[in-house]
Amino acid sequence: xxxxxxxxxxxxxxxxxxxxxxxxxxxxxxxxxxxxxxxxxxxxxxxxxxxxxxxxxxxxxxxxxxxxxxxxxxxxxxxxxxxxxxxxxxxxxxxxxxxxxxxxxxxxxxxxxxxxxxxxxxxxxxxxxxxxxxxxxxxxxxxxxxxxxxxxxxxxxxxxxxxxxxxxxxxxxxxxxxxxxxxxxxxxxxxxxxxxxxxxxxxxxx
Amino acid sequence: xxxxxxxxxxxxxxxxxxxxxxxxxxxxxxxxxxxxxxxxxxxxxxxxxxxxxxxxxxxxxxxxxxxxxxxxxxxxxxxxxxxxxxxxxxxxxxxxxxxxxxxxxxxxxxxxxxxxxxxxxxxxxxxxxxxxxxxxxxxxxxxxxxxxxxxxxxxxxxxxxxxxxxxxxxxxxxxxxxxxxxxxxxxxxxxxxxxxxxxxxxxxxx
DNA sequence: CAAATAAGTGGCAGAGTGTGCCACGAGGCA
DNA sequence: TGCCTCGTGGCACACTCTGCCACTTATTTG
Numbered sequence: 001x002x003x004x005x006x007x008x009x010x011x012x013x014x015x016x017x018x019x020x021x022x023x024x025x026x027x028x029x030x031x032x033x034x035x036x037x038x039x040x041x042x043x044x045x046x047x048x049x050x051x052x053x054x055x056x057x058x059x060x061x062x063x064x065x066x067x068x069x070x071x072x073x074x075x076x077x078x079x080x081x082x083x084x085x086x087x088x089x090x091x092x093x094x095x096x097x098x099x100x101x102x103x104x105x106x107x108x109x110x111x112x113x114x115x116x117x118x119x120x121x122x123x124x125x126x127x128x129x130x131x132x133x134x135x136x137x138x139x140x141x142x143x144x145x146x147x148x149x150x151x152x153x154x155x156x157x158x159x160x161x162x163x164x165x166x167x168x169x170x171x172x173x174x175x176x177x178x179x180x181x182x183x184x185x186x187x188x189x190x191x192x193x194x195x196x197x198x199x200x201x202x203x204x205x206x
Numbered sequence: 207x208x209x210x211x212x213x214x215x216x217x218x219x220x221x222x223x224x225x226x227x228x229x230x231x232x233x234x235x236x237x238x239x240x241x242x243x244x245x246x247x248x249x250x251x252x253x254x255x256x257x258x259x260x261x262x263x264x265x266x267x268x269x270x271x272x273x274x275x276x277x278x279x280x281x282x283x284x285x286x287x288x289x290x291x292x293x294x295x296x297x298x299x300x301x302x303x304x305x306x307x308x309x310x311x312x313x314x315x316x317x318x319x320x321x322x323x324x325x326x327x328x329x330x331x332x333x334x335x336x337x338x339x340x341x342x343x344x345x346x347x348x349x350x351x352x353x354x355x356x357x358x359x360x361x362x363x364x365x366x367x368x369x370x371x372x373x374x375x376x377x378x379x380x381x382x383x384x385x386x387x388x389x390x391x392x393x394x395x396x397x398x399x400x401x402x403x404x405x406x407x408x409x410x411x412x
Numbered sequence: 413c414a415a416a417t418a419a420g421t422g423g424c425a426g427a428g429t430g431t432g433c434c435a436c437g438a439g440g441c442a
Numbered sequence: 443t444g445c446c447t448c449g450t451g452g453c454a455c456a457c458t459c460t461g462c463c464a465c466t467t468a469t470t471t472g
């Protein structure tokens with residue numbers, strides 16, 4: 001199902017390329033409009049008018065209007081799974097996850113302005129806030145699966161792996177919010193410090 | 207603003223009592239229908255027909271159809287904040303959160319059948335899955351605030367507190383899913399074991 | 413106790429999202 | 443070149459949610 005079909009679809013040209021062009025253009029237009037007027041003040045019809053596609057087609061690209069916004073989140077999850085899949089052997093699960101989160105951290109720093117805008121947009125709408133609050137369940141399971149495949153002796157149902165992933169992404173979320181909220185001067189070392197809690201627990205003194 | 211108005215509203219009777227009756231009845235009807243036919247196959251109009259209220263009134267009670275379902279989640283978050291607010295002094299933040307999560311755990315065990323049904327319903331719809339995936343941001347902040355007020359020397363912006371809360375609720379979520387998925391024979395001790403990772407880190411060997 | 417006031421309700425119209433269906437046209441294949 | 447596949451656009455429709463206004467019923471005031 002997956003790999004072969006994916007590859008052949010990538011190779012085939014022109015029709016699929018045009019499709020991809022339209023998709024990208026749609027995302028760009030939508031984002032510009034969202035930042036200009038706010039998420040709730042932009043209709044699907046507005047986006048379609050500028051992109052020059054039919055509303056019916058929009059919903060073939062994106063199951064929901066919301067999905068245009070949550071695209072970057074999916075991309076960040078992809079960075080994690082890619083990193084896990086490509087990491088050298090012999091590392092502990094905790095080290096693997098920490099390294100992956102650091103990589104996403106670097107991505108965030110590199111795209112700070114863009115992601116800060118995403119955060120602003122996401123805060124405007126009630127529905128978006130939930131979507132932006134964490135890693136979507138689907139992606140989370142994917143991460144657990146990949147991590148499990150790199151961890152001999154631990155199945156993907158192992159609660160320790162699942163807790164590790166949930167905590168790692170949770171820690172990242174806290175850092176992410178602090179950083180984009182402009183509360184951090186030296187972001188990456190702070191992320192390291194926070195990730196250390198995965199191995200040592202949370203250092204709450206009192 | 208809050209306390210006085212709240213109290214007077216509680217005392218005043220008849221009109222507000224009827225309102226509350228209707229609200230409760232609406233929730234009951236909605237839940238029965240959801241479990242019978244599935245979330246997506248029940249319209250707001252269906253619910254209103256049996257509850258004998260106008261659709262317009264339904265949306266005065268609930269901002270969204272979804273809110274009828276996510277009500278129990280809010281109740282669990284309330285258990286946490288209540289516990290934190292009423293706990294004896296002198297405990298560490300980690301101990302406070304662990305105890306709170308154990309209490310919610312007991313609640314879940316006591317209402318297992320009901321919550322398993324909730325889980326089923328929540329899995330049916332794409333939108334609901336996101337809502338059910340974790341503690342809503344609003345409630346999460348509330349928990350952090352309450353915890354901070356019980357933790358001398360730690361503001362509500364302290365990243366350690368926020369990480370603690372995120373991890374505690376994350377651990378709980380993993381346990382919750384395992385338990386309602388019927389994968390646990392001895393749920394509460396397992397929850398204890400999982401909560402221990404808050405203080406000691408995740409015990410992933412390899 | 414009666415009149416004025418406040419507050420919740422129902423009905424209506426409308427905006428907006430998302431889906432099924434079908435015909436059309438342009439890329440892909442023999 | 444001619445057939446065929448597949449994405450697209452347009453149409454109609456179901457559904458959620460909101461603003462508005464008239465109506466009824468509880469509550470308060472003189």
